[in-house]
Amino acid sequence: MFNEYINFSIGSFKHRKMRSFLTVIGIFIGIASVVALLSISQGMQDSIEEQFEQFGTDKIIIMSRAGGFNGPPGLNTIAKIISEDDVDEIRKNKGISKVSYMITRNSIVKFKSETKFLQIWALPADKDSREMIMDMQGFDVADGREIDEDDKYKTVVGSMIRDAIFDKDVDIRNKIEINGKSFEVVGIMAPIGNQADDSSIAIPLDTMRDLFDIDEEVSVIFAQVKEGLDPNEVAEDLEDDLRDFRGEDEDEETFQVMTNEQLQAQVGDIIGLVQAVIIGIAGISLIVGAVGIMNTMYTTVLERTKEIGIMKAIGARNNDVLSIFLIESGLIGLVGGGIGCVLGIIMAIGVEVAIAGSGFIPLKASITPELIGGVLLFSFVVGAVSGVFPAKKASEMNPVDALRHE
Amino acid sequence: MTRKPVIELRDVWKVYQMGEVRVPALRGLNLKIYPKDFVAIIGASGSGKSTLMNMVGSLDVPTKGKVFLDGQDISLMDESTLAQVRGRKIGFVFQQFNLLPNLTAAENVALPMIFQGVPKEERQTRSLELLERVGLLDRATHRPNEMSGGQQQRVAIARALANDPEIILADEPTGNLDSKTGEMVMKLLVNLDKKEGKTLIVITHDKNIAKVAEKRVNLIDGQVSMRG
Numbered sequence: 132m133f134n135e136y137i138n139f140s141i142g143s144f145k146h147r148k149m150r151s152f153l154t155v156i157g158i159f160i161g162i163a164s165v166v167a168l169l170s171i172s173q174g175m176q177d178s179i180e181e182q183f184e185q186f187g188t189d190k191i192i193i194m195s196r197a198g199g200f201n202g203p204p205g206l207n208t209i210a211k212i213i214s215e216d217d218v219d220e221i222r223k224n225k226g227i228s229k230v231s232y233m234i235t236r237n238s239i240v241k242f243k244s245e246t247k248f249l250q251i252w253a254l255p256a257d258k259d260s261r262e263m264i265m266d267m268q269g270f271d272v273a274d275g276r277e278i279d280e281d282d283k284y285k286t287v288v289g290s291m292i293r294d295a296i297f298d299k300d301v302d303i304r305n306k307i308e309i310n311g312k313s314f315e316v317v318g319i320m321a322p323i324g325n326q327a328d329d330s331s332i333a334i335p336l337d338t339m340r341d342l343f344d345i346d347e348e349v350s351v352i353f354a355q356v357k358e359g360l361d362p363n364e365v366a367e368d369l370e371d372d373l374r375d376f377r378g379e380d381e382d383e384e385t386f387q388v389m390t391n392e393q394l395q396a397q398v399g400d401i402i403g404l405v406q407a408v409i410i411g412i413a414g415i416s417l418i419v420g421a422v423g424i425m426n427t428m429y430t431t432v433l434e435r436t437k438e439i440g441i442m443k444a445i446g447a448r449n450n451d452v453l454s455i456f457l458i459e460s461g462l463i464g465l466v467g468g469g470i471g472c473v474l475g476i477i478m479a480i481g482v483e484v485a486i487a488g489s490g491f492i493p494l495k496a497s498i499t500p501e502l503i504g505g506v507l508l509f510s511f512v513v514g515a516v517s518g519v520f521p522a523k524k525a526s527e528m529n530p531v532d533a534l535r536h537e
Numbered sequence: 538m539t540r541k542p543v544i545e546l547r548d549v550w551k552v553y554q555m556g557e558v559r560v561p562a563l564r565g566l567n568l569k570i571y572p573k574d575f576v577a578i579i580g581a582s583g584s585g586k587s588t589l590m591n592m593v594g595s596l597d598v599p600t601k602g603k604v605f606l607d608g609q610d611i612s613l614m615d616e617s618t619l620a621q622v623r624g625r626k627i628g629f630v631f632q633q634f635n636l637l638p639n640l641t642a643a644e645n646v647a648l649p650m651i652f653q654g655v656p657k658e659e660r661q662t663r664s665l666e667l668l669e670r671v672g673l674l675d676r677a678t679h680r681p682n683e684m685s686g687g688q689q690q691r692v693a694i695a696r697a698l699a700n701d702p703e704i705i706l707a708d709e710p711t712g713n714l715d716s717k718t719g720e721m722v723m724k725l726l727v728n729l730d731k732k733e734g735k736t737l738i739v740i741t742h743d744k745n746i747a748k749v750a751e752k753r754v755n756l757i758d759g760q761v762s763m764r765g
Binding site: 530 | 594596597620623625629635638639640648651
């Protein structure tokens with residue numbers, strides 16, 4: 132019986148090509164944006180998760196509450212900073228096997244009369260601490276060498292510094308000027324895949340402290356949890372330690388301790404929020420589309436009043452008529468969903484290509500069968516739901532009145 | 538042997554509310570139609586013919602009184618049951634043919650069987666058989682707008698026979714046809730009564746049709762004056 136109804140609906144759909152198509156437009160715009168936005172944001176989440184994974188789940192991150200990773204320069208001096216003393220304190224914790232830290236600043240960088248504002252970073256000189264961070268961040272020197280313990284005004288630059296940031300290529304043995312001092316490039320990093328890291332510049336730690344007049348302060352501390360321990364428990368313990376050490380009250384800490392997992396969850400929350408907003412906006416267009424379907428269905432029911440009368444006279448029950456119209460409006464939704472999916476995928480791939488071209492972050496739009504299936508089902512349901520009232524109206528028509536209708 | 542009527546109207550009233558005024562279309566009408574009867578219902582316009590046709594076809598329920606279809610009181614059936622029963626027991630032939638424009642001749646003929654849940658293959662075979670009987674097998678895949686009025690009406694007759702109903706109810710079946718095609722359509726209908734033993738009820742104002750009928754029901758002001 133269902134098959135026949137589908138055939139009816141297809142027939143009616145074809146019979147009113149123009150109107151059906153216009154109605155379908157109302158749906159597929161919404162669906163296309165949902166597909167494109169969802170697959171892109173999911174792709175973004177995937178790529179961020181991948182980076183977190185490289186980071187390692189056994190890492191704890193300690194930051195000043197005010198500054199954060201790349202806080203504006205100068206702000207850290209107002210809030211209470213985190214310093215090398217904290218690093219030493221963390222090293223004492225029994226749950227921690229390794230500690231390292233990083234200092235970052237944004238600074239004017241000049242190369243052959245061109246000036247840019249770039250991120251400068253420095254790692255501790257000892258090999259263990261360096262390697263821990265290099266591994267975590269996926270840093271690797273592609274050409275030349277790493278920064279040495281004896282180096283002073285030497286630098287290793289990100290892959291984009293070499294060929295993208297300045298008009299002229301920066302090569303090994305070139306001189307660049309950072310915050311007014313001349314540095315020799317001794318190494319070039321392999322591409323990481325995100326613009327922030329690939330356009331950053333590493334210099335020796337002591338030189339960093341001199342150059343920017345930084346005393347004990349560090350920007351971020353990374354601690355590795357001993358194998359077999361729960362990072363969340365160790366992080367809590369560490370937070371207690373640091374609170375005592377710095378003489379701060381609970382809930383008024385000027386620092387924060389986060390496990391990779393927590394940080395990831397935080398980023399996930401942000402992406403989730405962005406997704407929700409995006410879907411909300413796309414949802415509005417879907418509601419508009421749904422109203423369009425409803426409008427079309429009301430018109431169709433009115434137009435086909437006589438047909439409804441005939442069908443009822445020859446034995447159609449209310450439920451038969453209801454099903455026929457529900458399937459028809461569902462079909463409009465489904466066709467809209469199908470076209471919307473195709474358009475959405477094209478849009479997502481377009482964005483993917485554009486982002487890959489800009490080198491901002493690597494992004495692979497995540498187009499899964501679940502997404503497509505879900506969206507198609509959803510569009511059918513939107514269509515059917517929009518048809519409920521018109522279909523109900525049709526099914527409850529009195530056959531005598533419907534037959535008399537011209 | 539006492540025959541039981543297939544359709545019986547017992548003191549049927551139908552009153553329409555036209556704004557403030559109540560207009561009675563049928564006024565205490567009694568009518569019995571027996572199996573294999575060929576009944577013509579005749580009346581001037583405004584005599585309540587259409588209303589009577591709706592009652593006889595169980596498309597509508599009376600304001601007062603009872604309508605029995607095969608001995609069952611239709612006012613006691615819910616809408617869906619009534620639709621089912623109607624689809625099985627009564628075949629309609631309308632003045633306007635009333636075929637569905639999107640469907641082919643064969644699909645139109647098969648439609649009543651869909652609502653009775655007849656399996657697809659059986660429907661197809663039967664709809665082609667019926668089209669052959671009305672001489673339109675070669676038009677099976679044509680849509681109504683590709684057929685003449687006479688052809689459309691023959692398709693409608695084939696459709697009326699789809700569920701092999703006991704009763705064929707035809708409302709001015711020749712009203713939209715020229716006299717020659719009209720005659721042919723009437724012959725087809727009369728044969729259903731004569732050769733297949735269907736109960737045939739024709740609502741008409743055409744005296745010639747009325748003449749061929751075995752019984753005539755004259756409708757005047759919502760009441761019957763039986764003759765014949």
